[in-house]
Amino acid sequence: MTVAHTLLGLLEAGPRHGYDLKRSYDERFGHDRPLHYGQVYSTLARLLKNGLVEVEAEPGAGPERKKYAITDAGVSDVAGWLAVPEKPEPYLQSTLYTKVVLALLTGYDANDVLDTQRSEHLRLMRELTRRRDGGDLADQLVCDHALFHLEADLRWLELTAARMQQLAAQVRA
Amino acid sequence: MPTEPLLTAESLHLSFGATTALDSASVQVHAGEILALMGPSGSGKSTLLHCLAGILHPDLGRVTYAGRDLTAMHDDERSALRRTEFGFVFQFGQLVPELTCLENVALPLRLGGAPRRAALRSAAAWLERLEVSDVAGKRPGQASGGQGQRVAVARALVTRPRVVFADEPTGALDTLNGERVMQLFVAAARETGAAVVLVTHEPRVAAYSDHEAVVRDGRVRAREHVR
Numbered sequence: 328m329t330v331a332h333t334l335l336g337l338l339e340a341g342p343r344h345g346y347d348l349k350r351s352y353d354e355r356f357g358h359d360r361p362l363h364y365g366q367v368y369s370t371l372a373r374l375l376k377n378g379l380v381e382v383e384a385e386p387g388a389g390p391e392r393k394k395y396a397i398t399d400a401g402v403s404d405v406a407g408w409l410a411v412p413e414k415p416e417p418y419l420q421s422t423l424y425t426k427v428v429l430a431l432l433t434g435y436d437a438n439d440v441l442d443t444q445r446s447e448h449l450r451l452m453r454e455l456t457r458r459r460d461g462g463d464l465a466d467q468l469v470c471d472h473a474l475f476h477l478e479a480d481l482r483w484l485e486l487t488a489a490r491m492q493q494l495a496a497q498v499r500a
Numbered sequence: 501m502p503t504e505p506l507l508t509a510e511s512l513h514l515s516f517g518a519t520t521a522l523d524s525a526s527v528q529v530h531a532g533e534i535l536a537l538m539g540p541s542g543s544g545k546s547t548l549l550h551c552l553a554g555i556l557h558p559d560l561g562r563v564t565y566a567g568r569d570l571t572a573m574h575d576d577e578r579s580a581l582r583r584t585e586f587g588f589v590f591q592f593g594q595l596v597p598e599l600t601c602l603e604n605v606a607l608p609l610r611l612g613g614a615p616r617r618a619a620l621r622s623a624a625a626w627l628e629r630l631e632v633s634d635v636a637g638k639r640p641g642q643a644s645g646g647q648g649q650r651v652a653v654a655r656a657l658v659t660r661p662r663v664v665f666a667d668e669p670t671g672a673l674d675t676l677n678g679e680r681v682m683q684l685f686v687a688a689a690r691e692t693g694a695a696v697v698l699v700t701h702e703p704r705v706a707a708y709s710d711h712e713a714v715v716r717d718g719r720v721r722a723r724e725h726v727r
Contacts, residue, residue: 453708453709455707456708478704488716
């Protein structure tokens, strides 16, 4: 669940109101698709129910007066999400980009995120290569298509790794 | 079942002047496995391959092959090892242009003292195995890039080495030719039981390996077990 994990990761910097959290999310990750307030508050309600965030009470009423803080369970949840590779498939960039940026923000090794993902991609590419080399022409063409897409992801991964220092400086600025 | 690695690099350091090429790089290769060394240009992956093959000498650290310390060996001993137990495939330029493709493949056997007739017979069988018998009588310059690389693979395997070192073996080939070279190369290496250390920056080439090790800034970052 990317939005929930992303909001959690952003809370690692310190407690925030739902409004601030939405703004911070939109600035970093929501260029094409800013979050709706409803989605922010429903996600926070679910995180609260699961014990991943807690509310710091403030005078006044209404959800916009609540300040949310990440719990220890929430911190472990983010670390767990960053450590597990995504299922390799085309068009993963936005999830991977989010993971890399959050890793840099939370002090997790962003290169580990890339390494874990690379090995997962290569695992699938090995499988496809074996299937292709043992298959008929139709198998070959289908597998080649998947292989080229996965290779494009990996090229993006390598480029991101090469630009990690630059990205870290920008993200942490 | 865990076995002793055939080839091990432990904490290799190597600098060229002020440039650090390897910085505590460690990696292991087991008998019969195919290991891909991946990483961006200038990451140190080729340098690591050259150290593993005993071509370059690390400033610090140790390379062990079949229980023998390669770094402590005399030059002659290392050269003999390279000739008899190791095979090499590079991106290009490794075949002797004045010899025919058949003679090129027979060359390592001849250097090892094999009689001419037996060496040529063995070379011919390897050219057939790599599906390039038709260029046997041609010089490398008359063969296509893909054919030339298959001849190079045949020459690397003709002595039945225990380790084949391949540095971007398909780097100069188009996709289809590169794939065919890799298919034939990997099948032949598996058949002879040779371990392969494969330097590549191409994921589709690395997908022929059993494991990968990623070299970045002279260090090995990850090594994944797959099989």
